[in-house]
Amino acid sequence: MIPIAKPLIGEEEIKAVTDVLRSGIIAEGQKVKDFEAAFADHTGTSHAVAVNSGTAALHVALMAHNIGAGDEVITTPFSFVATSNSVLFTGAKPVFADIYENTFNIDPESIIEKITPKTKAIIPVHLYGQAADMKAIMEIADDHDLIIIEDACQAHGATYDGKKVGSFGTGTFSFYPTKNMTTGEGGIITTNEKTVAERAKMIRSHGSRVRYFHEMLGYNLRMTDIAAAIGLVQLKKLDNFNNARISNANALSSKLNKMTGFILPGIDKRCRHVFHQYTVRVNSSTISRDEMVSYLGKKGIGTGIYYPLPIHKQPYYKEIGFNDSLPVCEKAASEVFSLPVHPGINKADLDTIIKVMGEL
Numbered sequence: 001m002i003p004i005a006k007p008l009i010g011e012e013e014i015k016a017v018t019d020v021l022r023s024g025i026i027a028e029g030q031k032v033k034d035f036e037a038a039f040a041d042h043t044g045t046s047h048a049v050a051v052n053s054g055t056a057a058l059h060v061a062l063m064a065h066n067i068g069a070g071d072e073v074i075t076t077p078f079s080f081v082a083t084s085n086s087v088l089f090t091g092a093k094p095v096f097a098d099i100y101e102n103t104f105n106i107d108p109e110s111i112i113e114k115i116t117p118k119t120k121a122i123i124p125v126h127l128y129g130q131a132a133d134m135k136a137i138m139e140i141a142d143d144h145d146l147i148i149i150e151d152a153c154q155a156h157g158a159t160y161d162g163k164k165v166g167s168f169g170t171g172t173f174s175f176y177p178t179k180n181m182t183t184g185e186g187g188i189i190t191t192n193e194k195t196v197a198e199r200a201k202m203i204r205s206h207g208s209r210v211r212y213f214h215e216m217l218g219y220n221l222r223m224t225d226i227a228a229a230i231g232l233v234q235l236k237k238l239d240n241f242n243n244a245r246i247s248n249a250n251a252l253s254s255k256l257n258k259m260t261g262f263i264l265p266g267i268d269k270r271c272r273h274v275f276h277q278y279t280v281r282v283n284s285s286t287i288s289r290d291e292m293v294s295y296l297g298k299k300g301i302g303t304g305i306y307y308p309l310p311i312h313k314q315p316y317y318k319e320i321g322f323n324d325s326l327p328v329c330e331k332a333a334s335e336v337f338s339l340p341v342h343p344g345i346n347k348a349d350l351d352t353i354i355k356v357m358g359e360l
């Protein structure tokens, strides 16, 4: 089986972890500080604050910007549920905008339609590793005085107009094992605003700057030095990992573009797409998406559907009153599936994928 995702952990990561274990300092310590500095440098921001998941990064970023009850946050329903759950956890209300048909990213025209006097922030998601339409989104933010929190949990190292994602507004990243780099579980917030970084550091540690003095409401969302040690090694490998993803994606596209029945990933020329996922859209009249996925599975090719049910259609969201109609997103959810392009696959795997896709 060619898996849809696989973390690449080498001897260097194993040594880094055992060194931390032997040091005796295993919770948040110097490794976390070093990882934050290295990640901020890679992203091109002046600050980074490490936490224990991408979900925590989103939640802390929202809290650091004082977003809460009474506020509305516009985001995309074509994402992992963490994007909007983090909004709900602050007491604010997620408001869903529709997406572009070709890139699957949030549509700025739809954002404008959803703005009300309560709108406080926008969370664009750089889905599958490709930046959202940041030029249009930053203009909307400027015009309406809105905060931008980027969900870059799938887009480590991606750029838009040559600028790294996570450096347009306040960035949030995940280091879950399937992501472009991993720390086991983990996340990080990137920002150029000193006060946002300071507040984020307090929120991740029960609202305290000085131990046992609590200035605001916080929680324990800290990253461990064990995780940060893995992150430091993985970050050094990130550019090579991404280059392999891009090269694998190009290899697939150069052959699959001759076949019918599906539409290849749409690429915005302003973006360096780092292919967290290589996602095609099925438009065949003879075979359904689910039949394609099941055939590929039988032939040993792992696939993923990201995401089969948009967030506004999830049972919990329906229960709390969401009943939007977002046709472009809903159509995408019924047509997409992803093929493996992660750095753990080789030329033979790519040939197998191309051969089996040709049999469809």
Ligand SMILES: *Cc1c(COP(=O)(O)O)cnc(C)c1O
Binding pocket: 053, 054, 055, 056, 079, 080, 082, 083, 125, 151, 153, 154, 174, 175, 176, 186, 187
């Ligand atoms: C993975 C992911 C998250 C959440 O990250 P965790 O580390 O799993 O908490 C949030 N948003 C998107 C788009 C993701 O892909």
